[in-house]
Amino acid sequence: MVVVTFVAGAATGVGALPVFFRTDVSHRTYDAALGLAAGVMVAASVFGLILPGMEEGSLAVVVAGVFAGGGFLLVANRLIPHFHAQYRGLVGEGGVDEEASLTPTIRRAMLVGAAITMHNAPEGLAIGVGYASGLEEVALVLAIVIAIQNVPDGFAFAAGVAAGAMLAVVFREMVPSSHGHGYADAATAAFLVGFAVIVVVDTVVVL
Template sequence: MTDLPTVIGIAGATGLVTGIGALPVFVRAHVSHRTYDAALGLAAGLMIAASVFGLILPGTEEGSLEAVLAGLLVGGFGLLAGNRLIPHLHARYRGWRAEGGATRADVAGMAGSGRVGEGGPGEDPSREDDASDNDATATADATLRRALLVGGAITLHNAPEGLAIGVAFASGLEEVALVLAIVIGLQNVPDGFAFAIPMAETGISNLRVLAYTALSGTVPQVLAAAVGFSLVSLSTGLFPAAAGFAAGAMLTVVFREMIPSSHGHGHADAATAAFLGGFVLLIVVDAVVVA
């Protein structure tokens, strides 16, 4: 059976691939909304196929259907609860959306507006130093809050993928785990693209966008893979429920975030075509790896 350091290495490599999706920010003036929606559709197709063929079906083969379905419902509703309870900011094409207690001010901050401490022409000079200190503190607090809000969304989105990799490897299903790792890596490219485009609109440098995007996939996926591997290693009987849990969370991400975000902008056909392409791509990858 694959050991934990190997699982962490594979999950880390899979997460780092997310950074490839950030490369278009270097020519982001040419990135169209159609391309953005199609990227989300492709990622959605890959994730749904991976959930079904890489988690649900192997889970039913290794254990009972009831255990898989129970895990699926817990994972799906658990992620919905997390969306409600955890304040976070979802990346959108050239913008952000607040959820779970995040505010409009947080969204405005991501766009670079709403700066604190812009004094008027009649401001008292004797208070300038105190105001500067207060402004610096407020700016640091706002920056930390925005980082936590974005980090919350990234964790909710990417952790189920790392969990799926760790669970599959811990169950001794190396072929299934390898397919999942490859597919999640493929899915991470358009996923990183969807994260990087609105991040680039905040005005930070392209290199920092690239670094943040790569880390957004790597950190939560490595941590979740380690947790999934460690838990299932204690008892292989946990695999069906754990596989269902990861699948349920991934399916919820797709229907809750990716599909709605890729529609409503006049490019639904492009998003749907990319979705079908992603689904078929998973089947091809699965056939090649297993063969």
């Protein structure tokens, strides 16, 4: 169980490794990377969360979860700027105030982190409980955690919440940011590539 859980968690961290090797990326590369990540997150939300949630519960419950998760992230987007007081007054090279560029970047990173956390929490819980109990009724534990009595709907709601959070971050932060430097075409192309990759991977795994 420990090995499988470690691998599942490490897979998320691998995507951050390029940051440690190169930080001076061009706007084109940055926008394309955002587009790629956005495509992956949208496809993962649809094929990895919403559709499986609909198989386990009702459409209404999944939709309710999507609105709950998206609403939570939109509210968080309004509140997070209040946490940035310690970053104000930073001055970069040449005496340029970095607050204008730093604050949106930090907020975007926090929102993406929150969305991924909400996405990975049910999966991590499912892995742990599944291996510990040897049973397939993982939805029961998920339902207890989120205080819902109906087991399938509990899983469906949790999946919807995670999907809604990820979609809110993608369309509220990542897509607009990827189109802000004049490289919208590169960002859009990368978005399609990311989406297609997840579709192919999902198809191969199912087969």
